[in-house]
Amino acid sequence: MSILELSGIEKSYGPIKVLHGINATVEEGEVFAIIGPNGAGKTTLFKVMTGESYANAGTVRFDGRDVTFEPPHLRTRAGVGRTFQVARVFNPLTAIGNVIVAIEARKKAQNRDDNPWWAVKPSASTREEALHLLEGVSLAGKANFAATDLSHGDRKRLELAITLAGRPRILMMDEPTAGMSPGDREQVSLLIERIMKPEAEGGLSADGRKLTVVMTEHDMSVIFGLASRILVMNQGELIALGTVDEIRNNPQVREVYLGTEDQTLEIVA
Numbered sequence: 001m002s003i004l005e006l007s008g009i010e011k012s013y014g015p016i017k018v019l020h021g022i023n024a025t026v027e028e029g030e031v032f033a034i035i036g037p038n039g040a041g042k043t044t045l046f047k048v049m050t051g052e053s054y055a056n057a058g059t060v061r062f063d064g065r066d067v068t069f070e071p072p073h074l075r076t077r078a079g080v081g082r083t084f085q086v087a088r089v090f091n092p093l094t095a096i097g098n099v100i101v102a103i104e105a106r107k108k109a110q111n112r113d114d115n116p117w118w119a120v121k122p123s124a125s126t127r128e129e130a131l132h133l134l135e136g137v138s139l140a141g142k143a144n145f146a147a148t149d150l151s152h153g154d155r156k157r158l159e160l161a162i163t164l165a166g167r168p169r170i171l172m173m174d175e176p177t178a179g180m181s182p183g184d185r186e187q188v189s190l191l192i193e194r195i196m197k198p199e200a201e202g203g204l205s206a207d208g209r210k211l212t213v214v215m216t217e218h219d220m221s222v223i224f225g226l227a228s229r230i231l232v233m234n235q236g237e238l239i240a241l242g243t244v245d246e247i248r249n250n251p252q253v254r255e256v257y258l259g260t261e262d263q264t265l266e267i268v269a
């Protein structure tokens, strides 16, 4: 079943049109990657999906509901989680403190409780859930570190735990491996594969279903290792949408993005 549907998405900045009628659906449980050269419109399309930017024409549906003009915080509440190129964590708190606040925020939203979060004393079950999430992203050993003392990679792990605390149905990841070494990138790929699984299978998806992931990413080995399907953009147009093999063998994609050198493709083979 489609969890996200984009129909006829157009977007302009002033007189300049940067998205030209994008149609695509994201299926539940898949890793859907958006790739393309610099300036192709990937980030703009991603923001239209998260609500950080609104389309000038077309519709965005999440779980069958029209969310085209719904702001990000309401989409988050409905199950759209989001991570950023530079991890957004709350520096004054510890790692576990960050996750506790996110869990309490979710519970408050569920209970429609307007008490300020700082009045909350976390329950034992909240602490347990926070630790479980930190374990899931391999950060339990640093639960009591101040967020500000964590490395770049660990901050990304923490941001992931914070986002998962909201129990999203779809996880929108903007370049999850940005600024990482090749070894760290591989770790992140393995982590994404693992956390997507339902909890019963050792993952962190809380509702028994596989989590859906949408990502923009420049590292082709990450994309080709993880993606179920890939959307390729060029100059605001969707030029291809298909499986890894279909995209790797698409002559237009090779010409505008992957390169025609066999060497380029061997690296990611």
Ligand SMILES: Nc1ncnc2c1ncn2[C@@H]1O[C@H](COP(=O)(O)OP(=O)(O)OP(=O)(O)O)[C@@H](O)[C@H]1O
Pocket: 013, 018, 036, 037, 038, 039, 040, 041, 042, 043, 044, 045
């Ligand atoms: N806020 C903005 N105002 C005006 N033009 C913008 C704005 N944001 C993006 N653009 C333009 O829209 C086009 C698409 O940009 P976008 O950032 O979506 O591309 P991208 O594929 O994500 O690029 P990159 O890989 O470099 O991040 C570019 O020409 C860019 O200059």
